[in-house]
Amino acid sequence: MDLAMQARPMEAPIEAHNHNRWSPYVDNGGTTLAIAGADYVLVASDTRQSDGYLINSRYSPKAFVLSNNAVLGTSGCSADSKRLYEVLEQRAQLYQHRHDRQISTPALAQLLSNTMYSRRMLPYYVFPVLAGIDAKGAGAAYSYDAVGNMQRVTGVCFGSASALIQPFLDNQVRFKNQRDADPNRLLTREEAFKIAVDAFTSATERDIYTGDYLEIFIVDAAGAHKEMRELKHD
Amino acid sequence: MDRYSFSLTTFSPNGKLLQIEHALAAVGNGSTSVGIKAANGVVIATEKKAGSSLIDVSSLEHMARICDSIGMVYSGMGPDFRVLVNSARKMAQSYIQTYNEDPPVRILVKELASIMQEFTQSGGVRPFGVSLLLAGVDERGPNLYQVDPSGSYFPWKATAIGKNMVNSKTFLEKRFNGAMELEDAVHTAILTLKEGIEGQMTETSIDIGVISTVSAAQQDGTKPEFKRLTAAEIKDYLSNIV
Numbered sequence: 432m433d434l435a436m437q438a439r440p441m442e443a444p445i446e447a448h449n450h451n452r453w454s455p456y457v458d459n460g461g462t463t464l465a466i467a468g469a470d471y472v473l474v475a476s477d478t479r480q481s482d483g484y485l486i487n488s489r490y491s492p493k494a495f496v497l498s499n500n501a502v503l504g505t506s507g508c509s510a511d512s513k514r515l516y517e518v519l520e521q522r523a524q525l526y527q528h529r530h531d532r533q534i535s536t537p538a539l540a541q542l543l544s545n546t547m548y549s550r551r552m553l554p555y556y557v558f559p560v561l562a563g564i565d566a567k568g569a570g571a572a573y574s575y576d577a578v579g580n581m582q583r584v585t586g587v588c589f590g591s592a593s594a595l596i597q598p599f600l601d602n603q604v605r606f607k608n609q610r611d612a613d614p615n616r617l618l619t620r621e622e623a624f625k626i627a628v629d630a631f632t633s634a635t636e637r638d639i640y641t642g643d644y645l646e647i648f649i650v651d652a653a654g655a656h657k658e659m660r661e662l663k664h665d
Numbered sequence: 666m667d668r669y670s671f672s673l674t675t676f677s678p679n680g681k682l683l684q685i686e687h688a689l690a691a692v693g694n695g696s697t698s699v700g701i702k703a704a705n706g707v708v709i710a711t712e713k714k715a716g717s718s719l720i721d722v723s724s725l726e727h728m729a730r731i732c733d734s735i736g737m738v739y740s741g742m743g744p745d746f747r748v749l750v751n752s753a754r755k756m757a758q759s760y761i762q763t764y765n766e767d768p769p770v771r772i773l774v775k776e777l778a779s780i781m782q783e784f785t786q787s788g789g790v791r792p793f794g795v796s797l798l799l800a801g802v803d804e805r806g807p808n809l810y811q812v813d814p815s816g817s818y819f820p821w822k823a824t825a826i827g828k829n830m831v832n833s834k835t836f837l838e839k840r841f842n843g844a845m846e847l848e849d850a851v852h853t854a855i856l857t858l859k860e861g862i863e864g865q866m867t868e869t870s871i872d873i874g875v876i877s878t879v880s881a882a883q884q885d886g887t888k889p890e891f892k893r894l895t896a897a898e899i900k901d902y903l904s905n906i907v
Contacts (some may be wrong), residue, residue: 530769541765
């Protein structure tokens, strides 16, 4: 009798995993936020584009103005962000030609959701915010996940510094966790602008992927207006 | 199936598409339908003709709601109408899925018309034997469109299709004015149908659909909706007609 052949407890089967597999996705870093007001909406994003420890560009804009004066703010994979903007702009122009008028912000928001979901099996690696003026003249910001789940919001932040900035927005824009604040109060443009600038200068200090330049878009009934600020280059 | 890869609708030497002409003849054999665009809404109406007295006329539904803000009626072949109603409803829902808004009437009309045109140029199919009247409200206000078997479409202030269209349109030309309110328009539509109807007009022998534009009362955000009038509502209108 061969004692070495005694039964052993069952082990989990060993699976083969290819850890060298090529991925179509890359995270180019950077951060984008949006704040909605009573008659305007603000989108702010940094312009640093990186790949790990490398900086690809100090000025590669992440927010794009559409032909109906809405702004698409992006974060995640830079190539997918740019393509998503192009696809959305094409659809907006088609709409304009067929309907003889600009597409409304809520319609564009729904269109963006469907566009992203149509790629459910190979998603756009983008976490967008769409900002524009709604039918009643109020500021509207819509936030999405990578497969198009959509939500209308007053203050949201996506990207590499989102964990630093989102709680700040929750407290200072949405007045969460403040006992005596009015949660329905909307910020003025000046207040929103200061919050955006402060959020980014602070995030730039702590997040290596955020910095270089800050682009701030303010959209109101008159259209989209851009301002730029410098951020630290280190 | 190569046998049917060619179109059955072909040009005759004098430049006509005879299949379309025949389709229009089928429309001309159908019950009359009228439509009137008022300043604050649109009405479409049709005669519900029963082939026999044993038919339950009250169950016939010639008035179709395509989406909340658009309704449709026809003259011609009922079964062809049902197919187009289904297509129109799917188109409207697809638009709503894409844009989270009801389609403007002219957009839906164009898509429907384009389907009808396909059936005049595709292999192995025949044109639809219906003309449609679409009534709806969008950002441009009230709309009334006719779509023909050829795929041509026409925006109307007031019109009639089907058996009695010629006399009805003459009648409408005299009665229509651009400042008409919806109530007057419904009244006029009924009178127009009455001119051509055989026998008595009762609340179950006509079908009426109306949609009104956003009025002061609706400015709290509710959308205008297309609705078929109930038999009781039609009876009210009929009682006002001498």
